[in-house]
Amino acid sequence: DKAGYKHFMAKEIAEQPTVLQGALAHYINADGTAVTLPEPGIDFTQIERLTLVACGTAYYACMVAKYWFEQIARLPVEIDVASEFRYREPPVTPGTVALFVSQSGETADTLAALRYMEGKADKILSVVNVPESSIARESDLALPILAGTEIGVASTKAFTCQLTTLAILALKAAQARGHMDEDALAEKLAGLRALPGIMNLALQIESRTDQLATKLAEARDILFLGRGAMYPLAHEGALKLKEISYIHAEAYASGELKHGPIALVDKHVPVIVMAPRDALFDKTISNMQEVMARGGKVLLITDAEGAKEAGEGVWETILMPEIDPFLAPILYALPAQLLAYHTAVAKGTDVDQPRNLAKSVTVE
Ligand code: M6R
Secondary structure, three states: OOOOOOHHHHHHHHHHHHHHHHHHHHOOOOOOOOOOOOOOOOOOOHEEEEEEOOOOOHHHHHHHHHHHHHHHOOOOOEEEEHHHHHOOOOOOOOEEEEEEOOOOOOOHHHHHHHHHHHOOOOOEEEEOOOOOOHHHHOOEEEEEEEOOOOOOOOOHHHHHHHHHHHHHHHHHHHHHHOOOHHHHHHHHHHHHHHHHHHHHHHHHHHHHHHHHHHHHHHOOEEEEEEEOHHHHHHHHHHHHHHHHHHHEEEEEEHHHHOOOOOHOOOOOOOOEEEEEOOOOOOHHHHHHHHHOOHHHHHHHOOOOOOOOHHHHOEEEEEEEEEOOOHHHHHHHHHHHHHHHHHHHHHOOOOOOOOOOOOOOOOOO
């Protein structure tokens, strides 16, 4: 039931603050001081390397998680798309833990990658939305994301719940490995618990994304740029737009543009720059200026202070609430989803059942 929304995707975007709150309550204890994992838990002190494998949107969640685990838990992370992973025949060294992320828990390539790691990895973990799924059943420990049933083919609430679960795991790892003391952990957990409220505020950008969608719907190609943990978000924005609006969209790491793709930029190509005010903000803005100097139309997604610092000449801006850079990848999923949704609606495509796609991909 669409609960009064025009599409399941719209409903699922809107319910993110609520489902996220449920997921947070599941993984953070009542006084907000500790992470609670299902038994038998994970001993992060014994892990030398984490291998993250998934497809599509779940893969972009892994890409974000790599930044988190490496930066705050100092844990080396390898990631790959499931359809390539086992063909590399990756050597698996002692101390390796494999983690598979899948909304459905039935994606054929992800399941095959999991089976490749059976008997090779010390432990097999999964982050799933469907607890009875094959991937959950074949893991040593399955962590539910608690997003509730997701019907829209374009994944939305599963992505933010995957990210939230992975962020909590990264915090747990950071604490266990001695890189985060109790106070710092409690502060980050408080930040997470405040996130549903901030998401509700951020959802107010919806009317703005609706306005911009009519302009984006005219484009043939759209580029998404991001740096650091926003680079995977650029990918997620491009994937969402391709899937449901059928507009060709590509994501690049902001700094990579000048190595080739900037040749594509002209006044017909909107360039969507995802730039929360994090440690990399100034660099992203200087990449944005390179685009503008070549006549590119920049749609900047940042907060009010960021928009001020970015200066003149930006085509359009979406103003986001301020956010701890650690949590920005979760919050900035909302503009990525809403832009894709409203552009698809403006184009009149089948939002919930886009052509050529299935909700669960059970062939390799
Ligand atoms: O069920 P899974 O999370 O394993 O599915 C993975 C991808 O097929 C999925 O995320 C796909 O990319 C979505 N349609 C993206 O919106």
